[in-house]
Amino acid sequence: MTRRSQQQTGFTLVELVVVIILLGILSVYAAPRLFGVSGVAAYSVQNELLSSLRLTQIRAMNRSGKCNRWLMSTSRAQQISLDADAGSCDAAFSSTEDATLVDITSEQGVTLSLTSDDASPYLDFDSLGRATQCTGGGCEITIRGDDQTKICIETEGYIHACN
Structure with a gap:
């Protein structure tokens, strides 16, 4: 009697368990980003603020x-006093909307x-693109939601x- 070896196709039990564990770990980190509205909002606000700055x-x-x-x-950011001369800038939001409004x-x-x-509560940029309030060691804008991110x-x- 001749014995034939059969080739098995498919995954072993160990491979299946490893894949399930990896998917579980991945979902723990990915789920809050996908389903947390405030967490996603923090990153979209970060992008808007970067563009505005x-x-x-x-x-x-x-x-x-x-x-x-x-x-x-805490809830708004914008370039102000667009037509004013340097040194005569306001320190309050204007009623006019601008492309920098967030x-x-x-x-x-x-x-x-x-x-x-x-x-x-403001940053004054000079003709070299430097913020005069950030010359000592840099500035940081913190955006807090479900997640916290920074600029x-x-x-x-x-x-x-700079998350």
Whole structure:
């Protein structure tokens, strides 16, 4: 009698268990990002703020002698006093909307905070693109929601996400 060896196709029990464990670990980290509205909102607000800051910075490098102030509160950020001369900038939000406006009042559970050298709620950009409030060691904008994310403004003007 001849014995034939049969080739088995499929996965072994060990391989299946390993795959299930890996999927479980992955889902623990991915699920909050997919289903947490405030967590996703924090990252979308971060992108909006990066765009707003960079636009204000570019305007400052192209418009010397003008006010290039970027003001921030816990729920809003915007470049203000666009037509004012340097040194005569407001410290309050204007009623006019601009491309730099980031309004997060509709984003529930998301708040903003700015850490700068002089603890002011605004950043003044010079003609080299540097924020004058960040020359001592850089500034940091914290966006808090289900997740927390940050934006860093370096002493020489580099603006980037620094989670």
